[in-house]
Amino acid sequence: MNYRLLLLVLGTFIIGTDDSVIAGLLPNIANDMGVTITAAGQLVTAFAITYAIGAPVLGTLMSNMPVKKLLVISMVVFTIANGLSAVVTSFELLFVTRIMAALAAAVFTPLAMAASTSLVTDTMRGKALSFVIAGITIGLILGAPIGTWIGNAMTWRYSFVFVAVVSLIIAIGVLLFLPKIEREVSVSIKERLKSFNKIIVLTLSVSIIGTTGGFMTYTYIAPMITAITTIENISIFLLILGVGALLGNLAGGYLTDRIGAATTLKLSLFGFAILLAAFSLLTLLNPSPLAVVLVGLVSLLWGIPGFGMNPALNAYLISLNPKQASMILSFSASSLYMGIGLGAILGGGVISLSSINYVGISSGVLVLVALLVFISVNKTAKNH
Helix, strand or coil: CCHHHHHHHHHHHHHHHHHHHHHHHHHHHHHHHCCCHHHHHHHHHHHHHHHHHHHHHHHHHCCCCCHHHHHHHHHHHHHHHHHHHHHCCCHHHHHHHHHHHHHHHHHHHHHHHHHHHHCCCHHHHHHHHHHHHHHHHHHHHHHHHHHHHHHHHCCHHHHHHHHHHHHHHHHHHHHHHCCCCCCCCCCCHHHHHHCCCHHHHHHHHHHHHHHHHHHHHHCCHHHHHHHHHCCCCCHHHHHHHHHHHHHHHHHHHHHHHHHCHHHHHHHHHHHHHHHHHHHHHHCCCCCCHHHHHHHHHHHHHHHHHHHHHHHHHHHHHHHHCHHHHHHHHHHHHHHHHHHHHHHHHHHHHHHHHCCHHHHHHHHHHHHHHHHHHHHHHHHHHHHC
């Protein structure tokens, strides 16, 4: 891989790590800050929804600033935000630093996507773009387990130190090695939205609903697994889930090419719903070696359809308007983060109203709703 492109991929990797590592550290953060698990879960919401709204808005407001300069500044701000997250003494200040980190991430990621295509030949642009987007997923696959392990081996604060150190290295790398990058023609949000039709908007809603369902469970995965197995350091389970996610990404891409994006997405959503619901069934077991094995198995299998749907969804979106592929992918990333934020809110709501035992089944039901919406959307698209 082009080493300059690798810098951008590492940037999205550490951003993906920063958001997803919270899930593995949730009980530790809640205990240290003296708040409930549900309240701590809103740190995920703060980051994700700030990113979802900030990416298109900040991208437009800063459309005349030099790309390289913005990439460096945003990664420096991201470094500072995570450094502050490691030392704050109150939950309210931690909330503020997560918003600060999200705003920086919202500037960096879309710019990294755009910059990646200028670093390679025309025939490699699609692959370069997919690498940068995959960096976020790799953050979940590798970064979250590493960050969780660091947080449990020392304290959760050192996980943010890890993110800050890597972010600083990336900022220096971008400053030293990235060439000057020409801006694409500036496009207002109003102009961007003109390229969207009803089918694209509804397909993005499928992404939001499906991701919301998945992150209702993922955000609160640490207390769920601890309740089932009595194991507090869940980094091994996150690593297993990450392996499943990697397999899912590969399988999703392969199946999209072989049987089509729509069929792959339908199969992924159905399998995802079943496996999310399985987490609620596992809470019926008493802690035992069998429970540990079953949690590990469900974690592995969950990652396959959960991340197999991403390549299919993006391929389906691009097929709806190929000329606006990069723009549609940026909105796809925003819808992903919107789902992550809503998942933390709804998962916390389920816990507050009932118990953590019902989060999995609630997640599964929501993903089934996403499947039904997509079936309807796909029928409408075929009739157009």
